[in-house]
Amino acid sequence: MSESTTPRFTAENPFRIGIVGTGGIARVHADNVRRLEGRARIVGACDIDAERVQDFQSAWDVPVGTTDLEELLDSVELDIVHLCSPPGLHKEQAIAVLRRGIHVLSEKPPALSLAELDEIAEAEQAGGAQFATVSQHRFGSRALWLRDRVADGALGRPMTAVCNTLWYRPDSYFDVPWRGKWDIEGGGPTMGHGIHQMDTMLSVLGSWSQVVAVAARQARPVITEDLTHAIVTLDNGAVVSVVNSLLSPKETSYLRFDFEYATVELEHLYGYSDASWTVTAAPGYEDAVADAWAKGPSGSGSGHFAQFEAILDAVEQNAPLPVTLHQARGTLELIAGIYASAFTGSRIDAGSIDASSPFYRSMEGSGAPWGGAPSLSDAQVEPAGAAEVVA
Secondary structure (H helix, E strand, O other): OOOOOOOOOOOOOEEEEEOOOHHHHHHHHHHHHHHHOOOOOEEEEEEEOOOHHHHHHHHHHHOOOEHHHHHHHHHOOEEEEEEEEHHHHHHHHHHHHHHHHHHHHHHOOOOOHHHHHHHHHHHHHOOOOOEEEOOOOOHHHHHHHHHHHHOOOOOEEEEEEEEEEEEOOHHHHHOOOOOOOOOOOOOHHHOOOOOOHHHHHHHHHOOOEEEEEEEOOHHHHHHOEEEEEEEEEEEEOOOOEEEOOEEEEEEEEEEEEEEEEEEEEEEEEEOOOOOHHHEEEEOOOOOHHHHHHHHHOOOOOOOOOEEEHHHHHHHOOOOOOEEEEEHHHHHHHHHHHHHHHHHHHHOOOOOOOOOOOHHHHOOOOOOOOOOOOOOHHHHHHHHHHHHHHHO
16 A cells, blocks of 8 residues: 555546436535535536436536436546445446446445345456445544544443434335335335444444344335344444334434443434543543543544545545445345344344345345235224234
8 A cells, every 4th residue: 555645636636526316415425525625526427317417517516417327437537436326226336337447435225235245346356446335424533533442442342332223204205216115225224224323333343243133014104124123242242232213203323332441322313523422431440531532533523524535535545445345245244134133033143144045135035024015004004013023
């Protein structure tokens, strides 16, 4: 790895970004690219909706717009393509871009299954470009701080943790055609929502070794689940309780890490600042924990901007783009493990979901016990307590 002494990307020579899919999340990307002070620029965009891509061009001063990905790749020179499209499109789009030798940054989930992610890995290796996944919560200052404290042991051994995504989505949220479907969204809150907190948890505490879980379709008009509970054992011996819900009117994203010498908590909804974190020392360790808390880094919250900066720095230093495909795969494998445990009633070991498993090719695996989508009459009359739950 070689490091540049001067920035490679400047206002005169910006990092050239293409955007695929110009809906709401694309506007988050555009806003954060604009904050990079000229180091990067969106030079092209595509969307199947011609009017929407034109509106995006106008709003963000994007010179090239198309309704076809291949046309975009033919029309403008790009250093990276941001996939802001629905999850079911990520694999084919990523492979098309990687085959051109262009980097890819994909919104979560990066693929619908481990099989799809492995296909992307093959294209990455063949094309020479890199595939990265948006994991914006890894990049806030205090998340970086906590990973450093785990590495240096200042808080002692990790013992247990809580990883909750307790969100609320009304029935109308699923009016969007690709939501709540295995073959387009890949899963329910475990795949599309809780993935953020689970990824952050694993980035702090390390790899998982075993999971046991339950899943339920309690209330929402979906084919997928709307709730999962899981107990995850990590390689370091820590045990983590995980809840992913779209049924929680009081919404929160909550991570709690209990170490030998301190409890560290993070509570927010969609993004955090330093103020979202608290630390509580165990009796007798107040001074040591206060010293650890005073160490940097600090001052920056989570968000796309911090990851975009890290990607530019990585390209300038010829380093792997964060978050790497390998890192993203560990999180996706845990999600597959939660579904596999919930739908089969088995404990699932890390590494056991291989090509012989139906959960390798689809998070639905051998099939959710509740079958297809509930009928309107079912949704109207079925009490919550009668919903299907599987262990």
